[in-house]
Amino acid sequence: MSASILAVPGGSKRYATVRFEESTKGSFWFITKGLILTLVTVGIYRFWFTTAVRKNLWARIFIDGSPAEYVGKAYELLLGFLVALAVLLPAYIIVFVATMYLPYPALGVVAASVLFFLLLQFARYRARRYIASRTLWRGIRFRQDGSALIYTWLAAGWWLVTIVTLGVAYPFMRASLERHRVRHTLLGEARFTSDASGLSLIVNWLIVYALSILPLLGCAVLLLAANDFEVPEEAFQGDTIVENALAVYLHFLKIMPIAKLKATFYTILISIMFGMLAKPYYQAREARSFYNSIKLGDARIYSDLSAADMYINKFFFYFINIATVSVLSAPLFAVPFLITKINLYNTIEKIYYGYIVFAYAVCVLMVSWSYFRFLQVGRFAIVSETLSITGAEALTLVRASTRKVGSSFDEGMADAVDPGGIDVGF
Amino acid sequence: MTRGCRFWNRLPSVRRGHAVALPNSDAAGLAPRDVSGEGVYFDGTSANPIPVSVRVAGGRLILDGSVRRAWDCRDLRASGSIRPFMRVGPSWNSERIELSDEAVVAAIEAASPELYSRDRVPYRLIGGSVAAAVALLVFVLYGVPIVADLAVPAIPLSFEQRVAEVARKQLSTTLFASRECQVPSGRAALDEMVASLKIEAWDPALHLPPVEVDVRVIDTPVANAFALPAGNIIVTSGLIARARSADELAGVIAHELGHVAARDPTRLMLQELGRSLVLGFFMGDVFGSTVLVALGNEVVTARYGRAAESAADAFAARAMNRVGADATAIAGFLERIDPDDYGPPAFLRSHPFTRERAAAIRAQAVTGRETRAILDDEAWLALKAICPPQRVPRIQIDPVSTR
Numbered sequence: 001m002s003a004s005i006l007a008v009p010g011g012s013k014r015y016a017t018v019r020f021e022e023s024t025k026g027s028f029w030f031i032t033k034g035l036i037l038t039l040v041t042v043g044i045y046r047f048w049f050t051t052a053v054r055k056n057l058w059a060r061i062f063i064d065g066s067p068a069e070y071v072g073k074a075y076e077l078l079l080g081f082l083v084a085l086a087v088l089l090p091a092y093i094i095v096f097v098a099t100m101y102l103p104y105p106a107l108g109v110v111a112a113s114v115l116f117f118l119l120l121q122f123a124r125y126r127a128r129r130y131i132a133s134r135t136l137w138r139g140i141r142f143r144q145d146g147s148a149l150i151y152t153w154l155a156a157g158w159w160l161v162t163i164v165t166l167g168v169a170y171p172f173m174r175a176s177l178e179r180h181r182v183r184h185t186l187l188g189e190a191r192f193t194s195d196a197s198g199l200s201l202i203v204n205w206l207i208v209y210a211l212s213i214l215p216l217l218g219c220a221v222l223l224l225a226a227n228d229f230e231v232p233e234e235a236f237q238g239d240t241i242v243e244n245a246l247a248v249y250l251h252f253l254k255i256m257p258i259a260k261l262k263a264t265f266y267t268i269l270i271s272i273m274f275g276m277l278a279k280p281y282y283q284a285r286e287a288r289s290f291y292n293s294i295k296l297g298d299a300r301i302y303s304d305l306s307a308a309d310m311y312i313n314k315f316f317f318y319f320i321n322i323a324t325v326s327v328l329s330a331p332l333f334a335v336p337f338l339i340t341k342i343n344l345y346n347t348i349e350k351i352y353y354g355y356i357v358f359a360y361a362v363c364v365l366m367v368s369w370s371y372f373r374f375l376q377v378g379r380f381a382i383v384s385e386t387l388s389i390t391g392a393e394a395l396t397l398v399r400a401s402t403r404k405v406g407s408s409f410d411e412g413m414a415d416a417v418d419p420g421g422i423d424v425g426f
Numbered sequence: 427m428t429r430g431c432r433f434w435n436r437l438p439s440v441r442r443g444h445a446v447a448l449p450n451s452d453a454a455g456l457a458p459r460d461v462s463g464e465g466v467y468f469d470g471t472s473a474n475p476i477p478v479s480v481r482v483a484g485g486r487l488i489l490d491g492s493v494r495r496a497w498d499c500r501d502l503r504a505s506g507s508i509r510p511f512m513r514v515g516p517s518w519n520s521e522r523i524e525l526s527d528e529a530v531v532a533a534i535e536a537a538s539p540e541l542y543s544r545d546r547v548p549y550r551l552i553g554g555s556v557a558a559a560v561a562l563l564v565f566v567l568y569g570v571p572i573v574a575d576l577a578v579p580a581i582p583l584s585f586e587q588r589v590a591e592v593a594r595k596q597l598s599t600t601l602f603a604s605r606e607c608q609v610p611s612g613r614a615a616l617d618e619m620v621a622s623l624k625i626e627a628w629d630p631a632l633h634l635p636p637v638e639v640d641v642r643v644i645d646t647p648v649a650n651a652f653a654l655p656a657g658n659i660i661v662t663s664g665l666i667a668r669a670r671s672a673d674e675l676a677g678v679i680a681h682e683l684g685h686v687a688a689r690d691p692t693r694l695m696l697q698e699l700g701r702s703l704v705l706g707f708f709m710g711d712v713f714g715s716t717v718l719v720a721l722g723n724e725v726v727t728a729r730y731g732r733a734a735e736s737a738a739d740a741f742a743a744r745a746m747n748r749v750g751a752d753a754t755a756i757a758g759f760l761e762r763i764d765p766d767d768y769g770p771p772a773f774l775r776s777h778p779f780t781r782e783r784a785a786a787i788r789a790q791a792v793t794g795r796e797t798r799a800i801l802d803d804e805a806w807l808a809l810k811a812i813c814p815p816q817r818v819p820r821i822q823i824d825p826v827s828t829r
Contacts, residue, residue: 021508037552041559042705048551059507066466066475066524069505069513074551092703100588139470139522188473398473 016064016392020385027373030056035368047077054131057377061384063137064392072134080130121155122148125181132185140400146184154180167213171205171286172198178290187296188400196293204285212275219267280310287383298394305386313378317370324366328359463527467493470520480525482533487514489523499537514541566701567726574696578689583637586656586692593654594642603644607663612812615805616641619672622800623680623745639686641679645813649763651678653685655692663813668763672801672809676749677742677756684741690734698727731776739783743790750798753791757784 034049051074058070095115099108125148132142158173175198182194284307291303332355389395462481467489468474478491487502489495497516504514505522512531515522517540525531535541597603620641637657649664659682661675669675685691701723739756746753764780777783801809 023508037555041552041555042562044555044558044562045552048555062511066468067507067511067513069507071505089703093699096699097585100585100592138473138475138524139468139520140473396472396474400471 013390014392016389016395017062018064018384018387018389019062020381021060021062021067022381022385027377028369031369031372032365035365035372039364044078047081048074050074051077053372053377057380058135060381064389064395066138069136070134071136072130076130117159118152118156122152125151128181137187138398140188140398143186143188143401143403144181144184145186146180151177151180166217167209168206169198170209171201174198174286175201175290178293182294186401188398190296190398193295194290194293196290200289201282201286204282208275208278208282211278212271215267215271215274219264280314281307284310291383291387296394297397298391300390302388302390303383303386305383309382309386310379313374313382316378317374320370320374321363321367325363328362331355332359461529461533463525463530465489465523465525465527465530467491467495468522468524469493470515470522478523480523480527480530482530482537485537487523487534487537495521499534500539502534502538502541504534504538504541514538562704563722566704566723570700570704571697571730574693574700577696578693581692581696583656586637587658589692589695590654590656590658594658594660597652597654597660598644601644601646601648601650601662603646603662605645607643607645607813609808609812609814611808612643612810615801615809616643616812618805619676619801619809620679622749623676623683637686639683641682643812651682653682653691655689655695657686659683659686665763666810666812669759671755672799672806673746673752673755673797674759675809676751676800677746677753677759680742680745681738681756683745684738685734687741688734688737690738694727694730694734697730701726728776732778735777735783736786739787740790743787747790747792749800751800752797754788754793757787757791760784760787 030052034045034052037045038049051070051072054070054072058068061068095112099112102108102111125146129144129148132144135142155173155177158169158176162169162173175196178196179194182192182196185192284305287310288303288305291301291305294301460481460483462479465478465480467476467478469476476491476493478489478493481488481490482499485499487495487497487499489497501516501518502514503517504512507513510528510531511524511526512534513522513524514534620639624639639657639659641659641661643661643663643666645663647664647667648662649668650662651665652660654660659679661679661682665678666675669678705720705723742756743753746756760780761784764777799806
């Protein structure tokens with residue numbers, strides 16, 4: 001059944017809101033308890049924690065008055081993870097052994113990284129399928145079809161283009177992958193469509209690009225050109241790529257005046273800072289543009305997400321963590337001073353290590369907690385709160401699919417592969 | 427919703443006011459009265475909202491309107507939602523009613539014993555997770571070394587050789603070693619030293635690894651020695667430079683031979699691989715456990731490392747005793763090149779404290795007898811000069827530039 005079925009005779013004019021129930025009463029303990037249990041169980045509890053958080057979040061988004069529903073089970077994630085483990089463990093060992101037989105060990109690292117990147121794309125697409133299949137709205141299940149393999153190659157191709165164009169093609173890559181994902185997402189039998197375009201984001205991207213990436217590239221080119229940099233002969237004499245790269249690096253340090261190296265260092269630092277400052281702006285523009293491109297029949301999503309919305313959560317996250325770390329680390333700087341003043345080393349040593357453990361535990365909890373509260377839940381809230389739906393009559397025409405629901409192996413693999421862990425968002 | 431209201435008004439017999447009193451009257455032992463309100467019905471196959479009136483009466487949830495249902499409250503299940511909103515339906519199908527009327531919600535909660543039956547605190551589950559975590563840690567602590575010991579004989583020598591080549595290159599790179607030292611006279615002296623240690627050192631009780639021992643010297647000021655898989659040993663020129671007698675150097679080489687005899691490099695590599703694979707996979711998204719486990723991994727690695735070091739020290743002392751050399755030379759050399767002045771606390775050390783190692787070696791050394799020099803003076807001087815002086819000055823890395 002195609003999306004055109006969702007066309008309402010005479011046109012659909014009704015406007016529906018998306019509301020996020022903000023009352024976060026009890027959320028502090030909810031998150032804290034989950035994080036502590038995850039910590040104590042060396043990560044095993046995370047499947048239950050993630051499921052609980054998703055259930056909670058999904059229930060808070062009221063789309064046209066009806067909240068979404070997450071029906072995933074934690075044991076599904078655990079089982080999926082164990083299956084993925086059984087497949088991936090031998091794969092890792094094979095990669096490890098194969099690496100040893102490559103002509104250059106550095107080549108092995110590169111090959112393993114590329115393999116890992118491909119696996120990650122694959123796994124993330126499949127994870128999205130799992131989450132979609134466990135999400136209900138008004139009793140209708142979401143779905144995702146399409147081959148994860150095709151998505152993987154698409155992502156790989158686009159990343160290659162992005163690298164070759166020194167990052168200029170980034171928004172086109174993002175838009176292309178977004179279109180692919182959305183066009184393979186369904187609510188029941190109704191398929192979503194997206195006309196997300198990279199071109200509409202190119203100006204926003206180039207602003208970020210000019211602030212963060214361009215100075216780095218320019219800096220590298222200028223430095224090399226100004227010093228008549230030539231690749232030294234030693235660069236080809238080593239046995240390994242690492243040795244050769246090291247030779248180039250040492251040669252570079254030898255010919256480069258210290259003042260210029262300092263200038264380079266500060267350029268890099270400032271570029272990273274600008275990049276971090278400008279990133280939420282681009283993310284907000286991108287999210288808004290992508291949401292506004294989504295249609296389900298005559299129903300259309302409208303987002304008025306502003307860049308300020310994105311900054312607020314980031315600000316709280318960094319503020320809380322920088323404050324916590326500064327306060328807790330202050331005594332650590334005082335201790336070496338005390339030791340030199342009074343000969344207390346043996347007395348203080350145990351207290352010192354004890355304090356480090358304590359301060360570390362508090363920092364971990366604070367970082368994890370604020371990450372969850374502001375960067376996951378907070379962002380989820382702000383993004384859904386700024387959405388609304390036009391042509392909402394079309395939504396009443398959505399019918400459930402009779403297809404079988406996919407397995408949980410999908411997300412288990414993402415969890416086993418993804419260093420970023422399970423994302424609670426959709 | 428407006429339609430629902432109109433429908434509601436057509437039923438004058440039901441008054442809304444009863445609802446608020448219901449939970450209290452129930453608690454007070456009074457007979458629960460009917461409570462009613464409005465809701466939206468979904469049939470589970472369509473997203474089309476159908477407004478209905480809802481009534482809780484006689485232990486049943488009654489829907490009235492264009493859809494008529496009467497569900498026994500004992501069969502009702504609610505799915506996770508934020509109060510006062512409730513989504514509720516019978517357990518056997520996917521029909522649902524969505525309502526936000528606090529009174530009706532409270533009445534349904536009071537009448538439906540299994541409404542949230544799946545949402546209880548999972549104590550068994552938490553206990554199970556903790557038990558699984560403990561089992562995992564015990565396996566990493568005790569199981570992985572056993573598995574590694576069993577796996578060592580199965581590792582083909584050619585693979586070990588390959589690993590050793592990779593490790594040697596990496597070692598040279600990380601130590602900024604520009605070349606291998608191979609002045610023939612020095613090389614001959616080194617071979618002589620290794621040969622005398624090797625012949626005498628192998629304890630017949632020990633299982634001999636079927637490997638050729640290959641000792642090489644790399645040119646770096648760092649004073650250290652390493653045992654790599656497949657009988658490969660690396661000695662740095664910095665170590666040779668700081669040795670005051672042939673016995674001191676011989677002691678260090680004997681120590682590395684101890685690692686070779688126990689196949690420590692391969693064993694520890696397999697252990698490390700196994701641990702990081704198991705632990706790495708179990709770490710999830712939370713920063714805390716990842717670092718915690720990384721630290722735990724360091725502690726366990728260091729623990730087995732220390733055990734291997736002590737065994738290699740014992741081997742070295744025994745070898746030196748057999749050759750008739752002065753085993754206490756190793757202790758003195760250790761105290762000189764690796765004093766305990768600073769460094770991580772004991773549980774993070776890959777080697778035991780030098781004072782403990784030195785004491786253990788001295789206790790095992792045979793004393794009170796004539797010792798025999800392991801090399802004559804001429805050979806020792808040749809060995810000291812195994813690295814020809816560098817012609818090209820080394821590139822100095824200015825620390826400022828990396829800041």
